[in-house]
Each structure stands twice: as structure tokens, then as C-alpha cells.
Amino acid sequence: DTEVTQTPKHLVMGMTNKKSLKCEQHMGHRAMYWYKQKAKKPPELMFVYSYEKLSINESVPSRFSPECPNSSLLNLHLHALQPEDSALYLCASSQVSSLNNGYTFGSGTRLTVV
């Protein structure tokens, strides 16, 4: 298995809802990442997990809460989002949380906040 699987593919949620995005990989990668991508913009790093521990938080608002239950799974819990949070959320993984490995990206979850 050489893929990163993200669910759901599409999500519409109200500003008072609580939802979760899920990401799964079975490549033995020990680093996993969340990115946010707005239309016509580059992916913007949000969180980095290395060996199931949060190693980077790019000053992301607390309404986004990441979780890494095990080495294969990465979740992003969403609560009280704003319409401007609507975007494509990409998960990625790599062999190690190091400087020298490319990422494998999932297909993303397209989130719309209404």
C-alpha cells in the first residue's frame, strides 16, 4: 500500500458543528502532516507529527485540534469553524520527520463551512 487515504472527501459543516477529518497510511511512515490549501494558493503547513508526537504547530487556531492515535492514523478535529476556514485539507506522510524525504499526499478533504 503506497497511499495516504483521507476521509471524508467532502464535508459541509455549520459554524457550531464538531467534525473530524481522518487520514490513514500503511507505508510505515513515522511522520504525518496536516496542510491547508486555499484556491490558487500553495499548501500551508499546519501540524507535524513525528513518532506520534506533535512536533510542529504553525500557530494554528485552537478550533483545529490534531490527534495521532497511532503511527498509521492522523485526525483533525474541527470545532466552531469560520467560513474562512473553508479549504482543501491535505494530509501527508513521510518516512521520517527529517529534512530529506519527500511527502506522499492524500487526496484531501474539501471542507465548506456555512
Add this chain to the structure above:
Amino acid sequence: GENVEQHPSTLSVQEGDSAVIKCTYSDSASNYFPWYKQELGKRPQLIIDIRSNVGEKKDQRIAVTLNKTAKHFSLHITETQPEDSAVYFCAATWMRFGAGTRLTVKP
């Protein structure tokens, strides 16, 4: 943190011509430089990468060059084809992306 600047933001070429996209970075400790291709509505996909101990790397019609002294690296696509049309992103260490280049290859 690392800053990555990418130019040009848009590039239009005729089929068969070459395309060059350039990126500069700020962190002298950076030592890994990947390039990603993203087609409309799809995920970014790694197309080529280079590590700091190498000055050039080639894979068929795609090549990347690195100048560590000047802190810049470039993507070269030769014999462009319409299917090369996409947005291309460079990245440096810790995977902070450049702003992207929208490449259009006209048949």
C-alpha cells in the same frame, strides 16, 4: 523560518519548448528541495527532488539544478507537452512551499 520564493507565477509556452521555474530559499541549513506538480482538483505529486550534495538531477524530460551558494534551485522541463500543464510548487526543508507557478503548454 524558511522562506521560499518562486518565479514566475504564470508561464505559457508552446508545445515542444522548454520551461524553467526558479526558486530561492533563505535557510542555509536547508538540504532537500522537492518539486511537486498539482493538476486541477488533485493532490500535489512529487515529480523530482534534489539533495544538497548534488548539483543537478535529471529524470527524462525533467531536471532540477541547485546552487547552494546562491540559495536557488530550478526546475527545467524540456520538450513540453500539453499534459505538463499544471501548477508546480517548489519546497525546501520542512516542506514550506513556494507560491506556485501555473504552467500552460499550448498545443
